[in-house]
Every structure is written in C-alpha cells, then in structure tokens.
Amino acid sequence: MIIRNIGIRRCTRRLLSTNIRDESSTNTNHAISNKQLLYTTDAASPGSIFFLPHGTRILNKLIQFMKNQQIKYGFQEVVTPLIFKTKLWKKSGHWDNYKDDMFKVVGFDMSKEEIPHESIEEHEYGLKPMNCPSHCMIFAKFDRSYNELPVRYSDFSSLHRNEASGALSGLTRVRRFHQDDGHIFCNVSHIDQEIKNTLDLIKNTYGVFGINEVEYYLSTRPDKYIGEIATWDEAETQLKKVLDASTETGSWQIREGDGAFYGPKIDVLLTDAFDKKHQVGTIQLDFQLPKRFDLKYVAEDGSRNNQPILIHRAVFGSLERFFAILLDHYQGKWPFWINPRQAVIIPINESHIEKAEELQRKLCGDIINSQDEISPLTGFNFHVDVDKRAATVGHRTKEAIQSGYSYIILIGDKDIANGTFSIRSRDDRKVSNLTGEEIYHKFIDLERSYQ
Incomplete structure (x- = not known):
C-alpha cells in the first residue's frame, strides 16, 4: 500500500507537471499570437482556429513549402469533398471503429434529397476525419496498370475530429485542422523506397526549421482492428525492416497497441520548448482499405486481380499543431522566409515618405508593383510595411523590433542623396547601406535558402 501511494503521488506529480507544461505552452502561444495578431478562437466554433491575416501568411507559407516538396517526390495534389454518406464510412471501417470521434451531419429538409422516402442512412453524412477513403475512391474510378504505380495523391483539405471539449488546447488539440496528407498506392516492391523517401523528407523538412531532435516509434496492432493477424504481422515486419535499414531514424522504439485500426504505423515525435512531446509526422502501412474498396491494377503478366498496398503519410501532420511547435521554437522571432512581417520601412520625416513607398512597392514585388491590370502568378513578393507615423525614429524602431520584423530600413536625406537605404536586422544594430535592388x-537569397 505504501509503494502504491508513492506511485500515485509520483503519477500525480507527472500529470500536474504535464498540465503545467501544456498550460505554459498554450499561454506562451496565445501571448505571442496576441502580440503579433496571428490567430484567435471563439466559443461559437470550439476547437476551430480563426487565422488572422498575419497568421494566414505563415500557414500559407508552410503549405506552399510542402506543396513544392510533394511535387519533388512525385505527388499529385487533389481536392476532395468534406462530407460523405454514412455508408461510405461503414465501407471504409471508420463507422465501426472511429464514429465516436466523427461529426454526423443530417440535412433538416429531407425533401431536398433525390429519394426522400429512402432510409435515414441515405441522408446521414459524416464530416471527414481523414482523406484516405476519398483517395481510394479516386484510385478506383479508373483502370490502373502496374506501370502507373506508385500513384501518389496529396490533399490539404480541412478535417474534423470530435475531440472532447475538455481536451481542446490552443493550436495543439483542435476539432478542425489541416494536414499535409498523402497516400501512396503501390506494390510490395515499392514499399521500402517509398517509406525511405518519406523518412528523408521528414528529416530534411524539420532540418529547415532547425529541429533536429526527432523520435521514431513503431505503433503496433491495437485491440480494436480490422483484417487478419497474419496481414498485420507482415505489415509490422515491413516497417521494422525499413526502420532498421534507415540511417535517418537511428534507434527507434515500439508503442504496443497504438497503431491505427487498419494498419501499423511509424509515428514521428518532436519535443517543444517546454519538453512536451507532440506527434507530427506519420507513415502508415495499410492492406485493409485497398481490400475494402476492391482496388485493383493490371499486372505485367496481364492479370487483373492485383491489389495495391496503401501507404498513408504526413510530414507536418496537423498544420495547426506544427504552427504551435514553431511558435514555441522561435518564440515569435520568425526566420525571414516565413515571417509575416519581413521588413518595415521607416521614413525619417514626411519628405521621405514618397521614397519609402516606392521602395515598398519594389520589395513587395510584381503583385503590387505590376503595371498590368492583372497581377502575375509567380515572382518574389515580400511582406513589407511603411511606418509613417509622427513618432520618433527610435520609438518606431523599438516597436518594429518588438513586433518581430526581420529587417528595419531607414530613409533620410543622406540616403536619398546617395541612392541607398540604411538597413539593419532586428537582432543586430550594425547598419548596411544598400540600393533598393541590392535589398x-x-x-x-534569404528566401531561397530558407533563412
């Protein structure tokens, strides 16, 4: 009994410590967000994030970054529906194994349905918690050949999961989120290379953000699962083999019974600035959904009943959660390439405002500076503001640093006479004199090198 009580006290201390870290992280995120106007929430939609203009800039940068990486690795982006009929979720197995974490949607006016007298199942929908069934549907719509494989789909659609209201926490535990979701339809011979590619992408992506402490776990068959044990054993063996062979993962650990209901998975965990671990990336091997959706492809020998294997993978995982990790990681001091406030121009007095706005147009790029009626699709376009308030230069500079601008550019009489501008970073008082073109x-260069 004494030992048990000590254990309880230790457990309680751990839980309290975890709650304190969670609260500290959330409070820090909120404080930085409120200061930089990144996101907000509202009780009208609990667990859903309202990204404000500057937060949306960061979110869009993360998405565009990952879209470019997906192209490099052969993914094709698709856009899929938000709701599907209950019968689809029953077919995929989510209704029996995941419905408690889903949102059910039913129209109020049944007369709007094609056949209003049909059973309620025909009019009952579920908000999608993941994209895999819709990607299986796309694969099944067309005749497939072995020489098309692997087929790789990516999807950034919003997802909804019915988390308990008491578990909701800032950006890290939400009900509506976005995921850099990807699904690979392949055969057995492709598995090793596809998983290795994903592990490479995970390591390289996190490295861009200066995140190098990464942990890998193999999550095995849970108590509630679909399919045959022999199939599960085969899938777990495949993942163990790849983990052992990969130099990216180093030593890895097993999490017994923590796999998805349809297959084992490799989970990737990062540790935030408060020593709290977050699951971000994931790689899941799935023999079940291709079987349930009767997916087939024609093999090299002409046989038609060949079932592909499905690999689920994400690198950021939840973009909202990764956003929170970056908030902790950078403490609001964003690298230039992802900063929603990349530079501010401070004219010394009113006579310098015109030159300041001219430089702003140049740095903002073709979108603002275009002489055409329609702005171009591509080009380098930076987030640059002009602070032309009547406050002193020192006060405006101090506020610019506090607001998180990467660079402060000053314009005075001497700068205009020399055809240059005085530029300094937020972290270094050293001033350089550069032309607008040089800036x-x-x-x-900073954006290209992810600095």
Missing part, C-alpha cells in the same frame, strides 16, 4: 536580391 531586393538580399531578400530573394
């Missing part, structure tokens, strides 16, 4: 190319 623009400096910014291009």
Whole structure:
C-alpha cells in the first residue's frame, strides 16, 4: 500500500507537471499570437482556429513549402469533398471503429434529397476525419496498370475530429485542422523506397526549421482492428525492416497497441520548448482499405486481380499543431522566409515618405508593383510595411523590433542623396547601406535558402 501511494503521488506529480507544461505552452502561444495578431478562437466554433491575416501568411507559407516538396517526390495534389454518406464510412471501417470521434451531419429538409422516402442512412453524412477513403475512391474510378504505380495523391483539405471539449488546447488539440496528407498506392516492391523517401523528407523538412531532435516509434496492432493477424504481422515486419535499414531514424522504439485500426504505423515525435512531446509526422502501412474498396491494377503478366498496398503519410501532420511547435521554437522571432512581417520601412520625416513607398512597392514585388491590370502568378513578393507615423525614429524602431520584423530600413536625406537605404536586422544594430535592388536580391537569397 505504501509503494502504491508513492506511485500515485509520483503519477500525480507527472500529470500536474504535464498540465503545467501544456498550460505554459498554450499561454506562451496565445501571448505571442496576441502580440503579433496571428490567430484567435471563439466559443461559437470550439476547437476551430480563426487565422488572422498575419497568421494566414505563415500557414500559407508552410503549405506552399510542402506543396513544392510533394511535387519533388512525385505527388499529385487533389481536392476532395468534406462530407460523405454514412455508408461510405461503414465501407471504409471508420463507422465501426472511429464514429465516436466523427461529426454526423443530417440535412433538416429531407425533401431536398433525390429519394426522400429512402432510409435515414441515405441522408446521414459524416464530416471527414481523414482523406484516405476519398483517395481510394479516386484510385478506383479508373483502370490502373502496374506501370502507373506508385500513384501518389496529396490533399490539404480541412478535417474534423470530435475531440472532447475538455481536451481542446490552443493550436495543439483542435476539432478542425489541416494536414499535409498523402497516400501512396503501390506494390510490395515499392514499399521500402517509398517509406525511405518519406523518412528523408521528414528529416530534411524539420532540418529547415532547425529541429533536429526527432523520435521514431513503431505503433503496433491495437485491440480494436480490422483484417487478419497474419496481414498485420507482415505489415509490422515491413516497417521494422525499413526502420532498421534507415540511417535517418537511428534507434527507434515500439508503442504496443497504438497503431491505427487498419494498419501499423511509424509515428514521428518532436519535443517543444517546454519538453512536451507532440506527434507530427506519420507513415502508415495499410492492406485493409485497398481490400475494402476492391482496388485493383493490371499486372505485367496481364492479370487483373492485383491489389495495391496503401501507404498513408504526413510530414507536418496537423498544420495547426506544427504552427504551435514553431511558435514555441522561435518564440515569435520568425526566420525571414516565413515571417509575416519581413521588413518595415521607416521614413525619417514626411519628405521621405514618397521614397519609402516606392521602395515598398519594389520589395513587395510584381503583385503590387505590376503595371498590368492583372497581377502575375509567380515572382518574389515580400511582406513589407511603411511606418509613417509622427513618432520618433527610435520609438518606431523599438516597436518594429518588438513586433518581430526581420529587417528595419531607414530613409533620410543622406540616403536619398546617395541612392541607398540604411538597413539593419532586428537582432543586430550594425547598419548596411544598400540600393533598393541590392535589398531586393538580399531578400530573394534569404528566401531561397530558407533563412
């Protein structure tokens, strides 16, 4: 009894410590967000994030970054519906194994349905908690050949999961979120390379953000699962083999019974600035959904009943959660390439405002500076503001640093006479004198090198 009580006290201390870390992380995120106007929430939609303009800039940068990486690895982006009929979720197995974490949707006016007298099942829908069934549907719509494999789909659609209201926490535990979701339809011979590619992408992506402490876990068959045990054993063996062979994962651990209901998975965990672990990336091997959706492809020998294997994978995982990790990681001091406030121009007095706005147009790029009626699709376009308030230069500079601008550019009489601008970073008082063209190319170099 004494030992048990000590254990309880230790457990209680751990739980309290975890809650304190969670609360500290959430409070820090809120404080930075409120200061930089990144996101907000509202009781009208609990567990859903309202990204404000500057937060949306960061979110869009993360998405565009990952879209470019997906292209490099052969993914094709698709856009899929938000709701599906209950019968689809029953077919995929989610209704029996995941419905408690789903949102059910039913129209109020049944007369709007094609056949209003049909059973309620025909009019009952579920908000999608993941994209895999819809990607299986796309694969099944067309005749497939072995020489098309692997087929790789990516999807950034919003997802909904009915988390308990008491578990909701800032950006890290939400009900509506976005995921850099990807699904690979392949055969057995492709598995090793596809998983290795994903592990490479995970390591390289996190490295861009200066995150190098990454943990890998193999999550095995849970108590509630679909399919045959022999199939599960085969899938777990495949994942163990790849983990052992990969130099990216180093030593890895097993989490018994923590796999998805349809297959084992590799989970990737990061530790935030408060020593709290977050699951981000995941790689899941699935023999079940292809079988349930009767997916087939024609093999090299002409046989038609060949079932592909499905690999689920994400690198960021929940973009909202990864956003929170970056908030902790950078403490609001965003690298230039992802910063929603990349530079501010401070004219010394009113006579310098015109030159300041001219430079702003140049640095903001073709979208603002275009002489055409329609702005171009591509180009380097930076987030640059002009602070033309009547406050002193020192006060405006101090506020710019506090607001998180990467660079402060000053314009005075001497700068205009020399055809240059005085530029300094937020972390270094050293001032350089550069032309507008030199500043623009400096910014291009910073963005290209993810600095």
